[in-house]
Amino acid sequence: MTPGSNLPLSAARVAVDVTAPVRLDVSGLLLAADGKVRSDDDFVFYNQPSAPGVTHSAAAGGGDTVTVDTAAVPEGIDKIVVTASLDTPGATFAGTEPTGTVRDADNGSVLASFTPPRLGTETALVLVEIYRRDGGWKVRAVGQGYADGLAGIATDFGVSVEEPAAPAAAPQAPPAPPAPAAGWGPPTGAPAPVAPPPAAAPAAPAPAPSAPGTGKINLDKGRVSLQKNQTVSLVKGGRPMLSSVRMGLGWEPAFRGKSIDLDASVIAYGPDRKKVDNCFFGKLMILGGAIQHSGDNLTGEGAGDDEAITVHLGGLPPEVTGLVFVVNSFSGQKFSEVAKAYCRLLDDRSGEELVRFDLTHAEPRTGVMMAKLVRQYSGEWEMTALGEFVDARTVRGMTKPAAQAL
Template identity: 95%
Template sequence: MTPGSNLPLSAVRVAVDVTAPVRLDVSGLLLAADGKVRSDDDFVFYNQPSAPGVTHSAAAAGGDTITVDTAAVPEAIDKIVVTASLDTPGATFAGTEPTGTVRNADDGSVLASFTPPRLGTETALVVVEIYRRGGAWKVRAVGQGYANGLAGIATDFGVSVEEPAAPAAAPQTPPAPSAPAAPWGPPTGAPAPVAPPPAAAPAAPAPAPPAPAPGSGKVNLDKGRVSLQKNQTVSLVKGGRPVLSSVRMGLGWEPAFQGRSIDLDASVIAYGPDRKKVDNCFFGKLMILGGAIQHSGDNLTGEGAGDDEAITVHLGGLPPEVTGLVFVVNSFSGQKFSDVAKAYCRLLDAQSGEELVRFDLTHAEPRTGVMMAKLIRQFSGEWEMTALGEFVDARTVRGMTKPAAQAL
């Protein structure tokens, strides 16, 4: 399977084995229609090995198994998410390729297999999900990574995580995500239940930069505008809820050498869950997907000083088969990006014009194409933007289709 692909389940009872060359902690979360657990009882792991229709079993080495009896899963549960985190503190998935294998739990036959690609600073993953669709059950390959461990996954899905006491030493700046409390460490004695939240609210943190240091995980819009660095991700939610229905991506650049104009073209490529191109929007095709994506036109200055071209995306109008968008810029005339200065992209609320996210490309390469950013629809329904800044040799949007697919 590839990220985002899905298959119907031909067995009522399925076992999901997650294995790797290193020790993994494997968990399952039972999610309701709102994408959250109903309570901490819906979190299945080695210290809490069962919930209605879902069980955890430990393997001798490498990884564990989550077994789902779809006939016994409560009607209120829409999906079961299978996750994996590294057992060694501070370790990342860089160089480690975990594999999720879905088997018929009764006869052991393999139904599907998925290995998430291009892992790096992630310390925890959503590997696959078992979900209902039209009265039947299916499996979807996910491969979504988190840089703040299993605690990041757990809190995203509504599990209460007890934060450890703050150390005496001053924290790094910006603060790193807190490590999870006892339930996710190696078992050392009696089973520990998932802890309830602290009785008192923690003190308000000191102001921090809007984006974390590279590798410290995704951020959201709670603190206002976010300035991204390469490979950083921002979730387009505020206060736990999506805040946008339409966004505008403004792209701008200036010639690095005074007096020499540079004509660049901004485009967006829409992809499905199998990374196959659905359509692309550029100066020669200003509207696609029934008007859900619109281009401002070649060299037309958008709202706000500096934008050379702008692309508006009505997120709510995108068809379900569109799960990823990659924003690219090309030099049709063949001039290299090393001749370009101050290239940037910024994401704005299309209705209010408020700038939400900015990515300034400070280091250019002598190539003719660059992937600036991608927007990915999460299986929870929200969208995330990741700054890319990846250069390729391509002078047209057509030449960007394959490398952009690989960047998803």
């Protein structure tokens, strides 16, 4: 299977084997129509191995297996997502190719197989999903990566992830600790935590291996300055940002250079990484006005953004799941002749700058992918700084490399 592709399931009971050359933590989440778990009981993993219709077990040939009995899945559950995260703290999927193999759970025959391509800094990912469609069940290859581990996935889908409590300021007897969210405590059979004696000041508790913090950057603390490959979730005060945003792109001629004509564009993609449409100086409005371009700047001179692209996030059609913002030199001048290139995301209503990415190096090439916006399964959007250079003088030449960057 390829990312975004789907197949009907020919078996009522299917097993998803997840294998990799390194140790993975595999889990399954039962999601309702709103894309969230109903409670922490819908999170299935090694320390909570079963929920209605879904079980977790160790695979016979290594790895883990999530088995789905579609006939036993409750009516209120629309899909089961199978996730994988790296067991080693700080490790990423770069150089690691996890594979999800979907089998008939009764006779072992292989129904589908999926290996996500081009993994890099991700530390967790949604591998596949089993979902209802027109009275039957299907499997979809997903491959959506996360930079903040299993906790980032769990939080996006509504699972409670509790951070360790801060130690008491005075050496007094602490209150009894609250019960942890399902599965995020010590393994089954471990002794219950014992409160320290009153005379001793409690030490700062270390998080259990199965309870990582979320670590996701959002907009709660104000403007975010990104470095290459960093990601920010467009969430503020716990709410996804679905209003209009403006991506401003700017550049200046190199210090001893002449005026330079660059063109900013955005390419919209579907979940299968196929282009839906692109917006540039020759096509200033696409998708019924959901994306609008400010027009062409022929010199790059002057303060402020040279070109801007406004995106009405709430007005994007559901088939658009990714946007890649690119800049090209139609005249053939190289980016090594450009200074101070940047992109910044603003709240279009207030003009407040939300996210900024300054390009800190340049290559003698004619195109650069500046940033991407990707719609998450939980509904919010995430922005990732790219800064990847290619040889392409027009937005048409960016279609394939930008798809690979999603």
